[in-house]
Amino acid sequence: MSRAEPQFDELYREVILDHYRRPRNAGTLEAPTHQAEGANPVCGDEIELHLAVEGDVICEMAFRGQGCSISQSSASMMTERVCGGTIDEARRVMRLFEAQLVDAAEPDPALGDLEALQGVAQFPVRVKCALLCWKVLREALNIDETEHARTSQGD
Numbered sequence: 001m002s003r004a005e006p007q008f009d010e011l012y013r014e015v016i017l018d019h020y021r022r023p024r025n026a027g028t029l030e031a032p033t034h035q036a037e038g039a040n041p042v043c044g045d046e047i048e049l050h051l052a053v054e055g056d057v058i059c060e061m062a063f064r065g066q067g068c069s070i071s072q073s074s075a076s077m078m079t080e081r082v083c084g085g086t087i088d089e090a091r092r093v094m095r096l097f098e099a100q101l102v103d104a105a106e107p108d109p110a111l112g113d114l115e116a117l118q119g120v121a122q123f124p125v126r127v128k129c130a131l132l133c134w135k136v137l138r139e140a141l142n143i144d145e146t147e148h149a150r151t152s153q154g155d
């Protein structure tokens with residue numbers, strides 16, 4: 001890797017590395033109802049996301065990809081956080097996470113492990129790494145938000 005990893009508090013770094021080394025919900029689903037993939041060419045990150053949605057509940061999620069620890073751990077934390085909840089809840093967490101990274105807002109307790117990525121807000125180049133999986137989730141669920149233009153990038 002040519003670029004130095006951002007420096008984080010030890011505790012946060014442990015959480016990030018743990019998700020990176022042992023990604024939750026890694027793989028694919030046999031019969032996804034929704035799926036999407038995306039890339040962050042600046043860093044070489046790739047995420048493919050599968051979801052099984054019943055009604056408005058995200059029953060199953062799986063992802064696979066490659067790239068830096070920020071992008072992959074964010075995806076792992078995202079699946080752990082929003083899987084089992086409703087699409088509205090996923091959208092709420094997405095907004096809180098974007099506020100944490102883009103607006104450097106105080107982390108909300110509802111973010112759970114995702115709070116560990118708070119430090120990324122200080123590294124604008126890496127914000128795209130952390131937001132990649134959410135961009136893919138947004139696309140998979142066809143969520144249109146006014147914030148979209150701020151966090152998306154040219155494909």
Ligand code: ZN
Nearest residue numbers: 043045068129
């Ligand atoms: Zn990256």
